[in-house]
Amino acid sequence: MSFDASQYVKSKWLHGSDLPLGQVVTLTIKEATEHTFDDGSTRPVIRFYELDQSLALNKTQTASLIGLFGTNAGDWIAQRVELMATPSNYAGKPTVLIRRAAATGPTINGQPVVTQP
Numbered sequence: 001m002s003f004d005a006s007q008y009v010k011s012k013w014l015h016g017s018d019l020p021l022g023q024v025v026t027l028t029i030k031e032a033t034e035h036t037f038d039d040g041s042t043r044p045v046i047r048f049y050e051l052d053q054s055l056a057l058n059k060t061q062t063a064s065l066i067g068l069f070g071t072n073a074g075d076w077i078a079q080r081v082e083l084m085a086t087p088s089n090y091a092g093k094p095t096v097l098i099r100r101a102a103a104t105g106p107t108i109n110g111q112p113v114v115t116q117p
Helices: 059-069
Strands: 024-036 042-048 080-086 095-100
Touching (some): 059 095
Antiparallel strands (some): 024 042, 024 080, 080 095
16 A cells, blocks of 8 residues: 655645745635744744645745735735745745735736635
């Protein structure tokens, strides 16, 4: 019997190492919440329609989303973003770069129409 064992080691959190280095992945934001971690810190978290993993945002990623869509995290819902793993000097691990995805598909009042997959 053969199966993909990687599902047993995948974190619930999306990391740069989960993305192909230097390649763009386009995703749709499903939910934006706050999460309190075991160390007591609270960070914004976004979930995507296309992935099971969530992205806990760092300050740079949060600032990118604020710059793109505003300070109200509710306005981030249904927005298409491009994620890309980029080399980082921080701890020597790839980090996730966030930018606005090119507009594709139907929109209502300039906002993407998202149908659940």
